[in-house]
Amino acid sequence: MRGITRAVLVIVRYPFDQLRWHRSMMAWLIAGRFVLSGGWLFASPLIQKHAVDAIVVRDLARTGEWLASGAVVFVVLHCLNYWWSCLKAQTVRVVIASTAAKAATAATRRSGLGTKVDADHHVSRVVDESQQLSETVDVTVNLAGSIFNVLFACAVAAVISPLAVGLVVVLTPLIVVLSSRNFSVSRRFSEVMDRSRATMKATTSTNLRSISGMEALPIRRLTAAAIDRSFKPFLSSYITLQGERAKTQRANAIVMSAVEMLVMLAVAALAIVAKLSLGSFFALVQASWSLSGAFKDLNAQLSTAPVHYGRIQRMKRYTRLHRSSRSAHASGRVRARALALSPGGLERLPIPDFDALPGQALGLYGSNGSGKSTLLHAIHGSPMAAIGQLSVWGASGLMPSHLVFPTVDVNALLCACKVPYELATTRHFMDEFLPGKMLTDDPNGWSDGERKKLAAFLHLAHDRPIVLMDEPLSGVDAASRERLLRYLVERSRDRVLIVVCHDIELRKCFSTTIELPGVAISSRVSPSLTTPF
Incomplete structure (x- = not known):
């Protein structure tokens, strides 16, 4: 019972938190449901x-008066119901927009942290889950409506007979208990299904991306089989969940039908004992049936409460931005002592001890998989299992190895920089490294090397004291590599610059170089975090 109470409180609070300045809409919605x-x-x-x-x-005269009164009430309630439905649609729209805005902000932030999460995952958070979480408005309103139904059923019973109040008070807890019987079952299997869905999406995304990279190889049938295998655990969990829900709901339906028959018999016995009129009997039956129907609707909502609760918790974790105590304007410095990183949690990538101070350009060398990109992500603040000490003073900006620009022109990108360049500086860079390119071009149509040059230029525009670049020279033509690297070092002379590089001939451009051994020590690492300062 404690679990369902906590989940319901979280679900009820969610739409109020999302509405923020529009919380009066939710108040009007609940007030309309009360009426x-x-x-x-x-x-x-x-x-x-x-x-x-x-x-x-x-x-006949009184009959006509009451029938006319009933018709007026019927018309008024239907008009009010139309207004209420429009207000509910508007409230849902605001909740979706607010959730999507927060998720979009978190998606851009997480992409900036260099997390290796597929873009489809972020799109699902922004679009799909934002729309699904709007269903919390229905749960909140239906819960309030159930409470109102109990109050008004007690009021009708009190008007008719004091003994009828006791009948309603006895029936309400019984119906509530029956309505919440399938909560624990739904919660357990929905958690299993969510984990299976996450694994299936990650595996499917990886397999689909592999097709474009290996188009010349005959692996399409192999990839299709791998995708089909990834669906089986999810489908098994889904079938199990639906089967358990159907079993519980069928049992609930049988019990609820028995309760309705008991209600009829109890009302009939009450009418005989209290010598109620025929109209009182019909009024009590209608109130009892309406009460049972309201709790049936609430039962349908509570069966999905575990799913909503899980979505809310995931969205909260997703939108909780990385709050670093590092100042963006502090003097940058990075220090590593006896450090070993473990991005997968099963192996250790040893990192040599080093100190990176302002004005230094540090080059990271090593074979593939030696931990160069992993080290950059750890410095940037990505959570990671590690042992040893990694101390970072000052905020950092990371240029990832794989670049995707937004669909805007170069001029818009320059205007969005934290510290906009002067026009003369921009023209000098464009003439020297991107001849023939215009500020009105969309960089997504450029070659990989040209986009790397532009990205490196843009990542020097922020005011963070630590500049991290993951293979900024890959894809750049050989004639421009040394000139571009010297330009980056010159522009970062008052900051810490750490660059992942593979070109041995460019070691002379760095103040210090570090060779990562790339020896993976097979051992499980405790999930501690790197230590930011």
């Missing part, structure tokens, strides 16, 4: 009671 519940569960049963009693005594 609708009062109309259907209080006014309608009482009107029905008086109309039936008037028919029993054959008072």
Whole structure:
């Protein structure tokens, strides 16, 4: 019971947190549900009671009055329901927009940290889960409506007979318990299904990306088989979850039908004992059935509560931006002592001891897989299992090895720089390293080497004291490599510059070079984090 209470509180709070300055919309939505519940569960049963009693005594005038009153209430409630539905759609729109905005900000931040997550994962967070989390509005409103239904059912019972209040008070906890029976089952299997879905998406994305890189090889059938195998654990979890849900819901439906029959018998017995009129009997039956129907709807919402709760927790972790205590304007410095990094948690990549001070250009050399890019990501702040000490003073900016520019022109990219370049500086760089290119060009249409030159130029524009570049010279023509590297070193003379490089002839351009041994020590590493300062 504690688990379902915590999940429901998190789900109810979520739309209020997302609405922020528009929380009055949620208040109006709940107020509208209060009026609708009062109309259907209080006014309608009482009107029905008086109309039936008037028919029993054959008072046509009173019967006509109550029927006319019922028609007016019916029209008013339907008009109010239309306004309420429009307000609900507007509230859902605001929740989706707010969640998507936060997720988009987190996606750009996480991409900047150099996390090796497929872009489809970020798109799913921004688009799919933002839309799915808007269903928390329905859960919140239905929960409030169930509470209102109980209150109005008690009010109708109190008007008809004090004994009827006891009947409602006894039935309500019974229905609540029956409605929450399948929560633990749904929660357990939904967690398993979410893990299987995440594994399936990662495996499928990796296999699909492998096709474009190995198009000349006959691996399409092999890749299709690998994708098919990745779906099997997810499908198995999905079938198991749906089967357990169907089993629990079927049992709930049988029990709820039995409860409805008991309600009829209890109301009939109450009418006989308390000598209630026929109209009172019908009013109590309608109120009891409406109460049961409301809790049935709530049961359907609670069955999805574990899924919503998991989505909310994942979205919170995803949008929790990396808050570093490092000042962007502090003097940059990096120090490593007895450091070994473990990006996968199963092997150690030893890193030689070094100190990188302002004004120094540090070159990282080593074979493939020796940990050069891993070290840059660790310095930049990506969480990683490690032993030893990695101390970082000052904020850093990372230029990744694989570049994808937004679909804008070069001029827009320059204007978005933290410290915009002067026009003369930009023209000098373009004339020397990108001859024939225009500021109005879209760099996505350039060659890989030309895009690397532009990216290196842009990454020198930020005001962070530590500049990290992962293979900025790969793809650059041989005639421009040394000139470009010397330009980068000159422009970073008051900051720490750490560059991953493979060209042995360019060692002379660096103040210091480090050769990573690339010897992986097979051992499990405790999941500690690198230490930022």
